[in-house]
Amino acid sequence: MGAKRITVxxxxxxxxxxxxxxxxxxxxxxxxxxDLDVCLVGxxxxxxxxxEDNKAPKDRIRVVPTTEVIxxxxxxxMALQSKKDSSLVKALTILRDEETCVGLVxxxxxxxxxxxxxxxxxxxxxxxxxxxxxxxxAEKGGFVCxxxxxxxxxxxxxxLVQFAHQGSDFMKDMYRIESPxxxxxxxxxxxTKGNKLVKETHQMLKEDKSINFVxxxxxxxxxxxDCDVLVCDGFAxxxxxxxxxxxxxxxxxxxxxxxxxTGKPEFMALVQHLMxxxxxxxxxxxxxxxxxxxxxxxxxxxxxxxxRNTVKMLVNLAHNKNIYV
Amino acid sequence: xxMEKLKAIxxxxxxxxxxxxxxxxxxxxxxxxxxxxxMMLVSMELEDAFAIHFSDPVNFKTVGDVVGYLKEKGIKD
Numbered sequence: 001m002g003a004k005r006i007t008v009x010x011x012x013x014x015x016x017x018x019x020x021x022x023x024x025x026x027x028x029x030x031x032x033x034x035d036l037d038v039c040l041v042g043x044x045x046x047x048x049x050x051x052e053d054n055k056a057p058k059d060r061i062r063v064v065p066t067t068e069v070i071x072x073x074x075x076x077x078m079a080l081q082s083k084k085d086s087s088l089v090k091a092l093t094i095l096r097d098e099e100t101c102v103g104l105v106x107x108x109x110x111x112x113x114x115x116x117x118x119x120x121x122x123x124x125x126x127x128x129x130x131x132x133x134x135x136x137x138a139e140k141g142g143f144v145c146x147x148x149x150x151x152x153x154x155x156x157x158x159x160l161v162q163f164a165h166q167g168s169d170f171m172k173d174m175y176r177i178e179s180p181x182x183x184x185x186x187x188x189x190x191x192t193k194g195n196k197l198v199k200e201t202h203q204m205l206k207e208d209k210s211i212n213f214v215x216x217x218x219x220x221x222x223x224x225x226d227c228d229v230l231v232c233d234g235f236a237x238x239x240x241x242x243x244x245x246x247x248x249x250x251x252x253x254x255x256x257x258x259x260x261x262t263g264k265p266e267f268m269a270l271v272q273h274l275m276x277x278x279x280x281x282x283x284x285x286x287x288x289x290x291x292x293x294x295x296x297x298x299x300x301x302x303x304x305x306x307x308r309n310t311v312k313m314l315v316n317l318a319h320n321k322n323i324y325v
Numbered sequence: 326x327x328m329e330k331l332k333a334i335x336x337x338x339x340x341x342x343x344x345x346x347x348x349x350x351x352x353x354x355x356x357x358x359x360x361x362x363x364m365m366l367v368s369m370e371l372e373d374a375f376a377i378h379f380s381d382p383v384n385f386k387t388v389g390d391v392v393g394y395l396k397e398k399g400i401k402d
Contacts, residue, residue: 029339076361081379127369128364129338159339159341
């Protein structure tokens, strides 16, 4: 008997680069996992043309045609309620209803994806606010789960405690870390440091014996690997994420310039290594935490490699955590 | 009864909300700090608690708006 097949649902609409790039990434992802099928939702003609262009195995691809798109200019709640034939509504419905579907990739409106995930993928009585996490490479090896990265800009202490639990559960599932170390982003390692939100959250996390709280983490150590989960409000988390991307880009650019100016092409190998480690296209996407099935928000400007890596994240998650299949 | 259920929902959505001070005049965004995600979560909890369905998006500003809406839907206080 063959291995049980899994399906990743991909909303091909709403990205900056158009459905062709998303489909191309999905076709590449099929080469990575033999037990994977993909369900491509969106503009039928564009999807089918991209499938032809990429010579993809058609027997492992299902196309679900839709006529509407939820854009960044739409009000998320109104759009989800009124655009019933949008790619996002269809994709979420398929993910919710079909047991073999292990996750969803979307590169469109973040707000609509968060609200939609909560509407479609949470059970009455178990609903919580979704958070958006990013998994970033740590200096000491392994990864740091930064949560929240922008879904919840203004937070209260109980929300940060919830993010700590969600991030901790995710790292257990994704990387099989038995007791993930949870840190709280602050402007100093001492527990007296921080604004009102951080100080109150610190005390709550300290008293919560169900998570492995290791105290405050300063921005300079955000990606050190001192913690597996770094908790913060969405405003601060977004700054950490974007600053990290900006600094990595700046350093990579400087090395390229130095390599050209000094005529030392050997430094380009270092550039390639840094790009593979820190470029957002190599890292997949942001994970929606707090819903019943995994949903990943790919970068709006994601290229095919990014989509491929994002699908790979979902496949890994499905294989690690068998409740999804 | 409506107010008590509503307070329980607000507390469930976020235990940090100061429910003891909630009245019909309480502004959901300004006084409780609710954002659009919290509003959505409250709407979904209202649907479950009162067996109603929001067929169109509703823009509640105050707790009184929510109570009034539920009464319009035939929910008895």
